[in-house]
Amino acid sequence: AQTVTQSQPEMSVQEAETVTLSCTYDTSESDYYLFWYKQPPSRQMILVIRQEAYKQQNATENRFSVNFQKAAKSFSLKISDSQLGDAAMYFCAYRKIMNRDDKIIFGKGTRLHILP
């Protein structure tokens, strides 16, 4: 069974600094998606960034980028120039590509604090 592990329950970073959130996963599949979702205090889940496993190039979205290491099954999120609005719970997630009946598997989350 696939699993997603986020080993850092909480992290803090100074405003304008860079922070990296860790995620590892376990799967025997070769094709899949990986995601980082953000859940701010409003509790609305927002997609931050996604990565297709077949793509070697790391995904980037403005200040957010990932370090995808397929062989190591690692998928970390780097937030550059941290802003107060980045304070939230961040969830790493996995989904197989090919199976129509499949579902997203979430890690337990990392709570990110931004220090002014």
Add this chain to the structure above:
Amino acid sequence: DGGITQSPKYLFRKEGQNVTLSCEQNLNHDAMYWYRQDPGQGLRLIYYSQIVNDFQKGDIAEGYSVSREKKESFPLTVTSAQKNPTAFYLCASSIAEASLARGHQFFGPGTRLTVL
């Protein structure tokens, strides 16, 4: 605007009562999902439906029931058999084919259920 709505935002229930949480989407998505979120647990899948009149149990289906009579609606009933129902409940939807949706699920704003 397309999106997912959940109602009510807050719900209180007495022990022994059934209660139904509403989830509606106008995104024309085939697949819909219910998640439960507890502190430190991340998101856990309760039920999901890939097509009208069909649904499957997720990881924690005991004490819950669903129906999918319309494509737009996927209500969740929390029954008296659910021993610890106080939690935050999130509904999500996506195109059923993961490859077409690029894996992503869209989330509603959630319902906070409290048992008194």
